[in-house]
Amino acid sequence: MKHKQRSEIASILPKSPTGITGLDEITGGGLPTGRPTLVCGSAGCGKTMLAVEFLVRGATEFGEPGVFMMFEENAAELTANVRSLGFDLDQLVKQKKIALDHVRVERSEIEETGEYDLEGLFIRLGHAIDSIGAKRVVLDTVEALFAGLSNHGIIRAELRRLFRWLKDRGMTAVITGEKGDSTITRYGLEEYVADCVITLDHRVDEQISTRRLRVLKYRGSAHGTNEYPFLIGKRGISVLPITSLRLDHAAPTERLSTGIARLDEMLGGLGVFRGSSVLVSGSPGTGKSSIGATFAEAACRRGERSLIFSYEESSEQIVRNMRSIGVDLAPWVKKGLLQIHASRPTLQGLEQHLVALHDTVKAFRPAVVVVDPISNLTLEHSETDVMPTLMRLIDFLKQQQITSLFTSLTTGGSAANAAEDSQVGVSSLMDTWLLLRNVEFNGERNRMIFVLKSRGMAHSNQVREFVLSNAGIDLVDVYLGADRVLTGTARVAQAAHEHSAAELRREDHERKLRQIASKRKAIEAQIAALKSQGEAEEAEVKFTIAQETLQETATRQNTAAMAQRRGGARAAAHATKGKR
């Protein structure tokens, strides 16, 4: 519904994009085409910068040349000032894309007598517009007229005419104005420029300055009404329109290794999704930075560029320290695959850090970004400040499909869930959350790692021990004791214990096998004995049989011999036959 309304409005009211990061999102497409917009704020809040960028982007990106009419600085000063934003006005003037006109009004040099008007201003502006075919106009700061001329009645009348004239000529104009005490601008310019009013503000909170922008009024168009922090960085202004954050980034299915094989295993066996965000939180000394460095190094190994933002250690210190765990970053830095940006979090405001991050990421185009740690950024800021900024950052990285890893220092606390609770603010922005925890037991501290969440993949619910050695990071299974997990030497002791138990069992088995073997031998011996006994008996029987046969034969022969002796040959022959 709201979307529909917005698009309808956009189609009714033509808008000219400013090209300023974020501002076009807030205004739904830019400033009203062919109408003047008032940009006001106190001194040094960035009015001129915004106006210049509006013109330069218009001239370079949208093919709309522009006239910059300045009443305070002269052309040389302005050119020098905006060179820091990377804008080369000289070049643009040469290319007839931008015309600069410095209007100097010095009250002491001018005598007023009788009737006059500001037709000269119109003629100059008209001439400048015609000379380059301008579509955009900036008047910075037209209020200087009030200081330079005494007849304010004439100035007001002429300004009214000027803005009307700009509208008639179809100029998309930005008019800057100084903030007044009780009014939007000191001289009430808002009376004349009523189509769109943007206020800028420069506030200092706890010694850190933040610029903010607000679209006060946009006639005929929906617009973001909040105050948005903005920054003036190396590439111009960027406004951070947090609430217009879209959730429409692509979701690649490609997986990336974290550089720690066992950790990948815990994350569904494949690691994290490309373009996802990983939070590594933990108390001091749990190895967050080591995970970050390993993650970055893994990307370099794949031939991808990675970027480390460090807010704690200098880049050389990181390289040295990571070498101690077997992660050598130096060659990657030399190859240009790895960049380490170290800065103090207190150096600048949060937004400034963010813009530095944006600029670096845009320039380097890494595949992996490590921010170590985000909690340091939050030191100077309340969580309400940090949340939107981080959201913006994560969103930005996701849009670019950059995989990001953020470490966060938890302030601990004795409660079991303290670590989790302290990150609730940012954790919802993260796709994967690893928690590192120190466990003190048995006279030593050991690191443990959990996967608290990991969107879109089956991930391990197991606690692992996180071991840092000079061969890198490894994860080791922990032992579950009676009511606690065992880590460190307790784990080693348990392992040794289990090892000896296994040894015992093995010996037991061997002994049993030996027993069986000897039993078998005994049985075999018995069998042999029985067999030989059988054989002996058989032999005896055979012997007896043979003996008896012999006796029988002998008896028969005796009988025959006796018969022969007693009876004659017949009887003897009979006896022989009978024998047969």
Add this chain to the structure above:
Amino acid sequence: MSTTTKMTKAYELRLYVAGQTPKSLTAVANLKRICETHLAGQYRIEVIDLLKTPQLAAGDQILALPALVRRLPEPIKKIIGDLSNEERVLVGLDVQPVKD
């Protein structure tokens, strides 16, 4: 215009106008009258119509019209308006009025 005695005392004046508006005409008339009265023979007037030559406006930092610029003698002085107040014009041009 005198051609013999002007060199050291010469007033070189430029009057910027935008077209033949009543204000422009008044200014031209006023200027001629004042000069004839107080600077007879010592001045030269150049009337520039910015509608015809708008590029000249920036050079003398012209904003309000009509505008009178005293280019010589230096320093440059500017008077804006239709020059209806003779006294102020003379102050602006740094000219001692000739007393009748």
